[in-house]
Structures are given as C-alpha cells and as structure tokens.
Amino acid sequence: MSASLTVAARVEGAHVMLIRPHAKTMTETYQGLWTPSIMCLSNRKVFGNAFKQLKMDGGRFMTEAGYRNAESGKWIARPSQCMPSPVHVSSLDPRQPALFFVRESKLIDILQDQIEKSDNVEVVNDSYVVSFEEEEKYIKTVITQNEERYSCDHLIVADGKFSPCRALLNAHSPLHYRGYRVTRGLTSRNVTGNTSFQSWGKGTRFATVPVGRDSNIWFYTNSEEECPESLDPSTDHIYGENALRSIKDATFHDPIGEIIADTVTSTVHAQSALESFGSIYDSKKSNVYFVGDAARTLDPILAVGAGLAIEDGFDVANTISSSSGQRNKASMDRESRIRRLRFLSNLSQFSGQMNSSLLISIRDMLCTANTNLTSKMFDSFMSSSVRLTSDEVTLFRRG
Numbered sequence: 001m002s003a004s005l006t007v008a009a010r011v012e013g014a015h016v017m018l019i020r021p022h023a024k025t026m027t028e029t030y031q032g033l034w035t036p037s038i039m040c041l042s043n044r045k046v047f048g049n050a051f052k053q054l055k056m057d058g059g060r061f062m063t064e065a066g067y068r069n070a071e072s073g074k075w076i077a078r079p080s081q082c083m084p085s086p087v088h089v090s091s092l093d094p095r096q097p098a099l100f101f102v103r104e105s106k107l108i109d110i111l112q113d114q115i116e117k118s119d120n121v122e123v124v125n126d127s128y129v130v131s132f133e134e135e136e137k138y139i140k141t142v143i144t145q146n147e148e149r150y151s152c153d154h155l156i157v158a159d160g161k162f163s164p165c166r167a168l169l170n171a172h173s174p175l176h177y178r179g180y181r182v183t184r185g186l187t188s189r190n191v192t193g194n195t196s197f198q199s200w201g202k203g204t205r206f207a208t209v210p211v212g213r214d215s216n217i218w219f220y221t222n223s224e225e226e227c228p229e230s231l232d233p234s235t236d237h238i239y240g241e242n243a244l245r246s247i248k249d250a251t252f253h254d255p256i257g258e259i260i261a262d263t264v265t266s267t268v269h270a271q272s273a274l275e276s277f278g279s280i281y282d283s284k285k286s287n288v289y290f291v292g293d294a295a296r297t298l299d300p301i302l303a304v305g306a307g308l309a310i311e312d313g314f315d316v317a318n319t320i321s322s323s324s325g326q327r328n329k330a331s332m333d334r335e336s337r338i339r340r341l342r343f344l345s346n347l348s349q350f351s352g353q354m355n356s357s358l359l360i361s362i363r364d365m366l367c368t369a370n371t372n373l374t375s376k377m378f379d380s381f382m383s384s385s386v387r388l389t390s391d392e393v394t395l396f397r398r399g
C-alpha cells in the first residue's frame with residue numbers, strides 16, 4: 001500500500017506533489033481495517049465516497065472471532081457476541097471493534113482515484129526520492145533519482161518500513177525481528193462459509209477469514225528464533241510454492257488442510273515479522289512527517305498497519321491545514337492507542353504462539369475452565385485496542 005495516497009487527497013489549500021516509484025507487482029491480498037480507520041475512511045470531506053465504493057466492491061465485515069486449539073479445533077476463547085456488521089457507518093459504535101476486509105489493490109485504486117480528482121495534486125510517476133536540500137530547521141527541496149528538484153513547504157514521508165527517506169533524514173528507528181515469519185495466501189473458493197477463526201498451535205498459528213463468496217484469506221506464523229541475516233526487502237520476501245512449503249509440514253485441525261490445498265499458489269507470500277518504534281513527528285525538521293510503516297511498524301498479526309496509515313494521513317493533513325499547525329488532542333490520543341496496541345501485540349504473541357506444551361495445556365485449561373471470564377477478557381482486549389476517545393470521534397466525524 002502506498003500511504004502517501006492517503007495523504008494527498010486532503011491537504012486543502014496546498015499544492016501536493018506525490019512522488020512514487022514504478023508500481024510493484026503485488027500478490028493479491030486483503031487488508032482488514034478496524035473501527036478507527038473505517039471511521040476515518042468514511043469521512044466524506046476527506047475520502048469522498050471511498051468507503052461506499054469499497055463496500056460495493058465486495059468489502060466485507062468479519063462477524064466472528066475467536067481462538068481454537070490447533071490440533072483438536074476446540075474453541076479456547078471467544079468474544080461474548082458477534083462483531084458488528086453495520087449497514088451504514090453512522091451506526092458503527094466507535095467503542096466497538098468492527099473489522100472490514102477489503103481487497104488491497106481496490107483500496108489503492110479507490111484512494112488513487114481521489115487523488116486524480118483533486119486539482120491541487122500533481123503526481124510524479126516512476127520516480128523516487130534520493131536526497132534533500134535542508135535548512136537548519138526544515139527541508140527545502142526534494143531531489144529524485146533523475147535529478148529533478150521540487151521545493152516543498154511540508155514533506156510527508158510514506159515509503160514503508162524500510163523507509164530509505166527516514167534514513168536520509170537521520171531519523172533512524174531500527175527494525176526489530178519479532179522471532180517469527182508470516183505467510184499469507186488466498187483460496188480459490190470459500191472453504192469455511194461464514195466462519196472465521198484463529199488456531200493456536202505449538203510455535204505456530206493459523207487464521208482464516210472468508211472474504212467474499214469465492215475465497216478465504218489466511219495467514220500462518222511460525223517461530224524462527226534466528227534473525228534473518230539481512231532485513232532487506234529484496235531477500236526477505238518469498239513467494240509461491242517456496243513460501244507454501246513451511247505450512248504444508250504443520251499439523252492443524254480441519255478444514256485447514258483443505259484451505260491450504262485450495263490455495264492459489266501465486267497468491268502466497270512469506271516474510272519476516274518486524275517492528276519499529278517511531279512516530280509521525282520524529283524528525284528534527286519541523287516540516288517533515290512520517291506516515292504508515294515509515295512512522296512505525298507493528299506486528300502483522302494485529303492487522304492494523306494499513307489502517308494506521310490511513311489514520312496518519314488524516315492526522316497529518318489536519319495538522320498541516322489547521323491555522324496553528326499544532327497537533328490536536330485527538331492526535332495525541334492516537335499515540336496512546338498505538339502504545340496500547342503494542343502491549344496487546346506482545347500479549348497476543350505470547351499467548352498465541354507458545355512453544356512449550358506445558359504452557360499450552362495450562363493456557364487451554366484456564367481458558368476453557370471459565371468461558372464467561374475468558375469471553376469478558378476477550379471483549380475487553382478487543383475493544384481496548386480500538387476504543388476511540390471523544391476527541392477522536394469528533395475529529396473523524398467532522399466534515
């Protein structure tokens with residue numbers, strides 16, 4: 001995803017220059033968007049009818065969530081009720097976790113469409129940023145690989161987790177390996193009907209969501225203590241049959257074998273799970289903002305990175321277009337929500353991907369012993385990771 005797309009559409013009164021390299025060939029996948037980013041995306045002033053278009057294109061709410069034992073398939077934790085699937089976003093409760101799955105290529109196309117409709121946006125295709133000219137407190141000029149120069153009042157950096165621009169700007173935020181690899185893929189048919197689940201095995205986990213009448217998206221994680229030699233995108237990513245190999249050896253309950261067998265090999269993609277701890281406002285230069293994975297990278301198992309990129313765009317645009325240029329309260333509230341997400345990510349990683357058979361038995365026993373309690377805990381974890389403050393709700397709904 002290019003988060004820069006999400007920024008460009010809404011910096012009112014400014015001339016926006018979007019510099020982007022040649023589009024990579026992507027493996028087809030889906031992105032899950034949680035309540036905060038759904039609310040942001042449905043702000044008509046900013047995103048026009050993007051959310052409506054995504055719904056028309058087959059975007060789908062996930063209604064069921066819960067965790068199962070990987071071998072037996074027995075449920076070990078479930079929320080007390082189905083997740084909401086609102087017909088109109090106005091009926092979405094900003095304190096409740098809702099998860100909307102959209103085709104990644106459609107999300108990019110629809111956001112891109114917003115850009116092409118804006119007459120204050122100029123797109124520079126097939127180009128990338130290689131250096132900057134700076135003054136003491138701000139960046140003055142952006143320079144691309146073919147030596148084009150663009151002067152700028154604000155620089156919004158949206159170049160992903162390896163963020164070459166962040167390094168050029170000396171705002172380092174090192175990537176850490178999370179001790180596991182993640183593989184994802186898409187099936188050629190819907191194998192599970194309406195059912196989504198996540199299964200926790202020994203050092204592995206598997207999750208699947210039906211994403212339309214014709215398909216299931218799935219992801220699989222497996223512990224690998226050893227940090228990959230190089231955290232370089234060109235060597236870290238594995239595709240197709242090679243990526244599928246590790247999961248074929250794992251043992252899981254039905255119908256996971258069927259899901260794997262029905263997977264379209266060309267959609268399979270594996271990579272190391274990485275994280276970084278930065279924020280939008282990390283640069284010493286006052287006119288530089290980082291968005292999406294360039295701001296911070298969270299565990300892929302949380303399914304939040306693309307949604308946060310959308311929110312970042314919204315946040316930066318608001319900061320730039322506010323008369324004071326100051327961050328508002330809602331933007332600070334977001335930072336504390338992201339800190340909560342990190343905590344939940346560690347907890348989820350700890351409970352979902354244990355390596356000890358003893359700990360797994362204790363976990364499963366405790367969870368099944370008091371299902372009421374685990375449901376309550378589950379509900380509060382889920383809502384704590386998405387719960388919006390009233391300032392955030394006002395900001396997202398404004399316009």
Ligand SMILES: Cc1cc2nc3c(=O)[nH]c(=O)nc-3n(C[C@H](O)[C@H](O)[C@H](O)COP(=O)(O)OP(=O)(O)OC[C@H]3O[C@@H](n4cnc5c(N)ncnc54)[C@H](O)[C@@H]3O)c2cc1C
Binds near residue numbers: 020032184301309
């Ligand atoms: C297995 C997996 C599942 C996931 N599932 C979800 C999910 O369900 N929901 C969710 O919200 N998130 C999910 N995520 C996270 C999400 O995919 C990322 O957070 C999101 O794609 C980040 O978008 P981005 O635009 O910040 O970065 P990227 O998608 O990496 O885009 C960066 C862009 O910058 C360009 N670029 C690089 N260098 C330069 C330069 N020098 N000049 C100009 N441009 C440059 C690149 O070409 C690229 O187009 C998942 C991640 C993984 C690995």
